Amino acid sequence: MLRKLLNKNISIPQLLGYLFAACAGMAIIFSAFCFLMDIRPLLSSDRTGLFKSEFIVLNKRVPVFAKNVANLVFSDAEIAELKEQNFVHSLSAFTPARYSVQLYADRNSLIPYGYGTEAFFESVPDRLLGGTYTPWGWELNSRLIPIIIPRDYLTLYNFGFAESQGLPLVSEAVVQQVKFNVLLGGNGRLEEFSGCIAGFSDELNTILVPETFMQWANSRFGDSRQQHSVSRLIIEVNNPSDPQIATFFASKENYEINSNKGEQGKLSYFLTLLILAVLTVGVLIMLPAIGLMLLSINLLVYKNQKTLGNLILLGYTRNHLAGPYCLLVLLLNVLVGSISLVVAYMAQGWYMVRLAVFDLPEAVTSFGWTLLFALLFVLLTSALDILWIHRKIRRIPIPAKG
Amino acid sequence: MNSISLNNVLPSFLSDAPVASEIWGRDIAFAKGEYVLVTAVSGAGKSSLLSYIFGERCDFSGTITYGQQPLEVIKAKYWSQLRSRHISYVFQGLRLFSDLTALENILIKNRLIGQKTAAEIYAMLDAAGLADKKQEKAGRLSFGQQQRIAVIRALCQPFDFLLLDEPFSHLDDANISIVSSLIEQELRSRGAGLLLCSLGQEYSFNYHHHFKL
Structure with a gap:
């Protein structure tokens, strides 16, 4: 019932827009992170380096x-x-x-x-x-x-x-x-x-x-x-x-x-730079997607302002009212995160075959790190959305003193 | 909560307390269990008075105290407790959700505390002559039917005070009598106070006080 009231005015095209943009952004970020984790032994001197420091x-x-x-x-x-x-x-x-x-x-x-x-x-x-x-x-x-x-x-x-x-x-x-x-x-x-x-x-x-x-x-x-x-x-x-x-x-x-070390250092530097560039592209796609989500929240709360105000007057707490919206963005972000992880996993499968010659460590380990990173990323994005929802619902004007 | 006290409350749309008003600019206390009738002509501030007490508006000077707690110290989060457990309000504008059915409008209030069982709610709807309107969208009901739904909704929570703002304006005498007895019954069972604002009609309640606004 509450959900029926609060879900009114949810814009499906906006959510789909977020879904696609965020999937693209997160998939690039997760894939780049996973790649970075996979080739880390090539970048550091630990594997090929004889000495413990410089x-x-x-x-x-x-x-x-x-x-x-x-x-x-x-x-x-x-x-x-x-x-x-x-x-x-x-x-x-x-x-x-x-x-x-x-x-x-x-x-x-x-x-x-x-x-x-x-x-x-x-x-x-x-x-x-x-x-x-x-x-x-x-x-x-x-x-x-x-x-x-x-x-x-x-x-x-x-x-x-x-x-x-x-x-x-x-x-x-x-x-x-x-x-x-x-x-x-x-x-x-x-x-x-x-x-x-x-x-x-x-x-x-x-x-x-x-x-x-x-x-x-x-x-x-x-x-x-x-x-x-x-x-x-x-x-x-x-x-x-x-x-x-x-x-x-x-x-x-x-x-x-x-001079070997210098050359290797340069290559590592350029490779790291390249991965950072890809990560930046992912972030650049992700930022407008997050912006779109925040704007959608603004619009949704604005359109449902009267309903939310009436529910507050009936005795509902603002946290209670924020709940269904928080759940919605959390589910959406988990969906986006999961799709992106699948894409990253497939990307890893593709490039690991091509990197097999480098004798890299098990792909499972680095994907574990990517999984952890993805979890943190989805949690952070969701936390931002949730804070925004609470902020917006807190500002619904019921001008009570105190 | 045993009382609601008004100390020198004056709406911002009035520069001075009207000489004839027995509420604006005075010190008045409404005690739990007492029935109070407030009458006034249109535009004198009946709805404003109830909105101030309910924390819906704050464009006034003076102080309202709930039990021992002045309004100024009530934090936002306690308002929900006050509105769901201590004060119930039938708004003049009703504030029903037109997309929800008559029954859903009542249930959305009742589920906050779970005050009434489904059978009790059905019985109240039956008594108010709305048995066949349960699944009707509220927006498609007449204003009189909506008024009765709003009253039943207000009764589906615990309260120490019931605020009614011209609650029977679109009801015939027979329905007024039925709804009044429903209200009376709930007031008595809770030992609650009544604060009813009207244009002058007194209805059938035995008031302890009658104020002119």
């Missing part, structure tokens, strides 16, 4: 005729100069292996028996690694050496070597299951260890082993007479966007810093 890898440029390796080594004075720079937070060196390394396939390994290669190891201080690699670290007497290899190696194998040789393609997960043998030699000793791939790096073109292992192995197999020289440095910077960094390295012609 670092610069520094080495000297190799000249055309590098007669003397000493030219590539940083002197104590040069290191001291670097340490004095304001942008430098800490400075560490790569430790090279002073022994020979051979990797070869185990009889029980997934790699065909007989495959083997000479290799080299380097290490960086463990504290610089983000802790995202498992297993990492090494204990005395352990025969298993965890190794981090450049991701490019796997790409080279999959798309260069394996394809041309008719060998099977392997994913990162499969490679991490593979065990192989490591033969270390030097100082009159030759010992066999097991190796496993603990992770992949996009930033460092080197094969990393835990620092503790390197120290132990260098002392056991290394030539103690060999001078320890520093040819590659890792600089932890206070603020990666500090212009002093660019100025300083521009003045050092023979210094070379890794």
